[in-house]
Amino acid sequence: xxxxxxxxxxxxxxxxxxxxxxxxxxxxxxxxxxxxxxxxxxxxxxxxxxxxxxxxxxxxxxxxxxxxxxxxxxxxxxxxxxxxxxxxxxxxxxxxxxxxxxxxxxxxxxxxxxxxxxxxxxxxxxxxxxxxxxxxxxxxxxxxxxxxxxxxxxxxxxxxxxxxxxxxxxxxxxxxxxxxxxxxxxxxxxxxxxxxxxxxxxxxxxxxxxxxxxxxxxxxxxxxxxxxxxxxxxxxxxxxxxxxxxxxxxxxxxxxxxxxxxxxxxxxxxxxxxxxxxxxxxxxxxxxxxxxxxxxxxxxxxxxxx
Amino acid sequence: xxxxxxxxxxxxxxxxxxxxxxxxxxxxxxxxxxxxxxxxxxxxxxxxxxxxxxxxxxxxxxxxxxxxxxxxxxxxxxxxxxxxxxxxxxxxxxxxxxxxxxxxxxxxxxxxxxxxxxxxxxxxxxxxxxxxxxxxxxxxxxxxxxxxxxxxxxxxxxxxxxxxxxxxxxxxxxxxxxxxxxxxxxxxxxxxxxxxxxxxxxxxxxxxxxxxxxxxxxxxxxxxxxxxxxxxxxxxxxxxxxxxxxxxxxxxxxxxxxxxxxxxxxxxxxxxxxxxxxxxxxxxxxxxxxxxxxxxxxxxxxxxxxxxxxxxxxxxxxxxxxxx
Numbered sequence: 001x002x003x004x005x006x007x008x009x010x011x012x013x014x015x016x017x018x019x020x021x022x023x024x025x026x027x028x029x030x031x032x033x034x035x036x037x038x039x040x041x042x043x044x045x046x047x048x049x050x051x052x053x054x055x056x057x058x059x060x061x062x063x064x065x066x067x068x069x070x071x072x073x074x075x076x077x078x079x080x081x082x083x084x085x086x087x088x089x090x091x092x093x094x095x096x097x098x099x100x101x102x103x104x105x106x107x108x109x110x111x112x113x114x115x116x117x118x119x120x121x122x123x124x125x126x127x128x129x130x131x132x133x134x135x136x137x138x139x140x141x142x143x144x145x146x147x148x149x150x151x152x153x154x155x156x157x158x159x160x161x162x163x164x165x166x167x168x169x170x171x172x173x174x175x176x177x178x179x180x181x182x183x184x185x186x187x188x189x190x191x192x193x194x195x196x197x198x199x200x201x202x203x204x205x206x207x208x209x210x211x212x213x214x215x216x217x218x219x220x221x222x223x224x225x226x227x228x229x230x231x232x233x234x235x236x237x238x239x240x241x242x243x244x245x246x247x248x249x250x251x252x253x254x255x256x257x258x259x260x261x262x263x264x265x266x267x268x269x270x271x272x273x274x275x276x277x278x279x280x281x282x283x284x285x286x287x288x289x290x291x292x293x294x295x296x297x298x299x300x301x302x303x304x305x306x
Numbered sequence: 307x308x309x310x311x312x313x314x315x316x317x318x319x320x321x322x323x324x325x326x327x328x329x330x331x332x333x334x335x336x337x338x339x340x341x342x343x344x345x346x347x348x349x350x351x352x353x354x355x356x357x358x359x360x361x362x363x364x365x366x367x368x369x370x371x372x373x374x375x376x377x378x379x380x381x382x383x384x385x386x387x388x389x390x391x392x393x394x395x396x397x398x399x400x401x402x403x404x405x406x407x408x409x410x411x412x413x414x415x416x417x418x419x420x421x422x423x424x425x426x427x428x429x430x431x432x433x434x435x436x437x438x439x440x441x442x443x444x445x446x447x448x449x450x451x452x453x454x455x456x457x458x459x460x461x462x463x464x465x466x467x468x469x470x471x472x473x474x475x476x477x478x479x480x481x482x483x484x485x486x487x488x489x490x491x492x493x494x495x496x497x498x499x500x501x502x503x504x505x506x507x508x509x510x511x512x513x514x515x516x517x518x519x520x521x522x523x524x525x526x527x528x529x530x531x532x533x534x535x536x537x538x539x540x541x542x543x544x545x546x547x548x549x550x551x552x553x554x555x556x557x558x559x560x561x562x563x564x565x566x567x568x569x570x571x572x573x574x575x576x577x578x579x580x581x582x583x584x585x586x587x588x589x590x591x592x593x594x595x596x597x598x599x600x601x602x603x604x605x606x607x608x609x610x611x612x613x614x615x616x617x618x619x620x621x622x623x624x625x626x627x628x629x630x
Binding site for chain 1 (some may be wrong): 426448449566609613616
């Protein structure tokens with residue numbers, strides 16, 4: 001097996017991990033601060049992708065599309081929070097699951113209504129087209145490398161926001177004692193709207209970035225949402241650090257599993273069987289990793305509640 | 307059970323019997339298919355309700371067991387049809403009772419480890435983990451080409467049931483109805499038993515349960531496994547109804563639908579899942595006939611129920627339950 005191929009797969013894993021982090025950070029923040037499980041987070045991812053693809057098609061600029069995706073997802077998030085989500089904070093998780101499941105139906109069918117059933121396509125912006133050489137003689141898509149870079153920037157930015165700013169201080173205070181910060185005069189309900197819109201913007205941003213790599217279509221959000229659930233379960237619900245570690249772990253394990261398992265099995269089995277068993281096993285690998293981690297640490301690696 | 311709930315239950319059963327009668331009188335066999343669909347979905351949701359309604363275990367992964375049942379039916383039938391033995395030279399079969407037993411056993415074997423791991427956690431972790439395990443089984447089914455992969459597994463014939471011609475709609479409906487009735491009896495027996503009492507106290511106040519010396523874990527695991535077994539049985543019937551074991555039976559949407567059925571009808575009620583299934587299939591049929599975008603309106607209705615009518619249909623018909 002050659003080194004460049006391995007390196008390429010490793011970078012692909014990192015890129016997937018970074019995307020998952022953008023989704024999982026919002027989910028875990030919303031759960032940590034408001035105690036809400038939001039299934040419709042995948043729909044916000046889809047909204048971001050559709051906003052970016054349609055605005056980029058209309059204006060001819062990916063960058064305006066990217067800005068539109070942030071704005072559209074944040075606005076959709078704020079609107080949803082004010083209309084529906086804030087009525088769910090006091091409810092149990094079953095009610096939250098069902099109400100946000102209903103939101104998925106509404107948003108998915110609504111999007112299909114607006115944009116039709118055909119997927120949209122988004123081109124990689126000219127600035128980021130092309131490839132960069134890898135050590136050992138391979139090449140790697142510049143755009144994917146840029147996504148990894150953006151993800152790292154967002155992680156640093158989030159850390160700064162939460163650890164160093166007044167808003168972050170309020171978010172952390174909201175996580176540990178919501179009655180107290182309400183009593184201290186912080187407008188808790190607009191804080192919740194801001195947190196929800198922030199999570200939505202991150203999801204929409206992720207959707208827009210991925211939109212240039214795959215087709216933009218209804219239903220694109222839910223597989224990513226479920227992976228993001230695996231990420232935050234592994235990382236510990238409510239912990240941004242856990243979301244980062246979990247996302248990278250899931251991204252790399254999933255990608256490397258799909259790449260390596262068939263080859264490893266090929267050492268023991270005939271080629272056709274090894275390919276089949278390897279692919280089936282690889283598709284289950286992250287769930288097996290999740291089960292193992294939970295068997296050892298039922299509240300995840302970095303649980304905020306522990 | 308209050309007099310009003312009894313009246314509401316009688317109404318629901320009367321409606322359910324009216325559909326096949328209407329099908330025969332109006333000579334519309336399609337209504338019989340709808341009624342069978344209602345009964346099978348109600349069976350799966352009744353199974354889930356053992357875990358969710360009684361035990362408060364919000365499993366977002368019961369499609370896994372529902373789909374496993376479907377695949378057991380499809381795989382055994384296709385082996386039997388092609389005269390291929392199963393593993394270790396065991397003969398395959400077309401007999402529905404045998405297939406149902408195999409499906410129940412398989413579901414129990416799968417639910418045991420999944421439940422044991424998932425029940426180490428609670429609340430929102432439990433929801434996400436059951437969802438994740440169901441996805442694992444879904445992806446396995448989709449990526450394993452031997453039994454259809456993404457295309458699913460068609461069944462040439464319905465499984466055979468002794469003395470009953472399952473190929474005809476009415477006898478098949480009656481078989482499904484009998485199984486649902488048995489499952490409802492099981493649900494009532496469990497709810498009234500010592501085990502059921504412990505399960506419900508575990509939902510309402512686990513500390514009190516522990517204080518009388520009962521550990522919630524074993525009780526919940528038992529409820530989870532029983533509920534998976536009932537869901538698998540429903541899966542066998544569902545695959546038979548459609549003569550198709552589809553990966554969509556394993557999908558997360560299916561898990562969501564099963565929860566929707568319970569909550570639409572009214573959770574913690576004996577006939578809640580049946581009422582929910584009737585309402586759901588009614589919406590699917592009428593809204594689906596009016597517009598291609600029926601799921602949009604279903605979402606709106608569901609959201610309305612969640613926000614404003616928390617007891618579901620039975621909550622409206624029969625008033626509030628006496629105890630939470």
